[in-house]
Amino acid sequence: MMTIAKIIRLIIPLYAIITLLPSCYYDKEETLYPFKACDTTNVTYSQTVAPIIATNCNTCHSGQNPTGKINLDSWPSLTVSVNNGKLVPAIEHTGPFPMPQGGSKLSDCDISRIKKWISNGAPDN
Ligand code: HEC
Numbered sequence: 001m002m003t004i005a006k007i008i009r010l011i012i013p014l015y016a017i018i019t020l021l022p023s024c025y026y027d028k029e030e031t032l033y034p035f036k037a038c039d040t041t042n043v044t045y046s047q048t049v050a051p052i053i054a055t056n057c058n059t060c061h062s063g064q065n066p067t068g069k070i071n072l073d074s075w076p077s078l079t080v081s082v083n084n085g086k087l088v089p090a091i092e093h094t095g096p097f098p099m100p101q102g103g104s105k106l107s108d109c110d111i112s113r114i115k116k117w118i119s120n121g122a123p124d125n
Contacts, residue, residue, distance in 0.1 A: 044125040045117065048114075050075075053072050058072065061073065082122045091111055
């Protein structure tokens with residue numbers, strides 16, 4: 001017969017293993033919190049899109065002499081690449097120049113946010 005104490009001594013380490021082990025496996029926010037949906041409401045140029053571009057693209061595509069003569073660091077210049085249809089294939093890696101060049105693809109959520117902004121008409125907001 002198992003005493004209550006024996007059962008508890010068995011359950012506690014099991015519980016610890018089950019809860020602690022998976023925490024080491026994942027480092028991406030989306031994997032860690034699979035039920036935290038990507039928030040694409042209230043997407044704006046200034047609050048959403050510009051910071052993503054600044055972090056991931058401006059090292060090459062900004063200033064007086066941008067790489068490939070493609071400037072993305074302001075609304076008027078970014079919308080040139082939106083309107084000529086090159087921005088989305090670049091960030092989705094479906095076009096001839098996957099971006100950011102030499103870096104890892106933007107997160108699915110950041111890509112969704114940029115596409116939401118574009119489908120809203122890419123406003124200067
Ligand atoms: C390390 C430098 C670098 C970074 C960072 C970078 N790019 Fe580029 N980008 C390039 C180069 C080089 C080209 C190709 C220019 C050419 O040969 O015409 C290019 C081309 C492009 C093009 C034109 C693609 C086409 O079909 O003609 C777009 C749009 C673009 N980049 C967007 C981005 C975006 C958006 C980001 C950030 C997510 C980004 N780039 C980050 C270097 C970079």
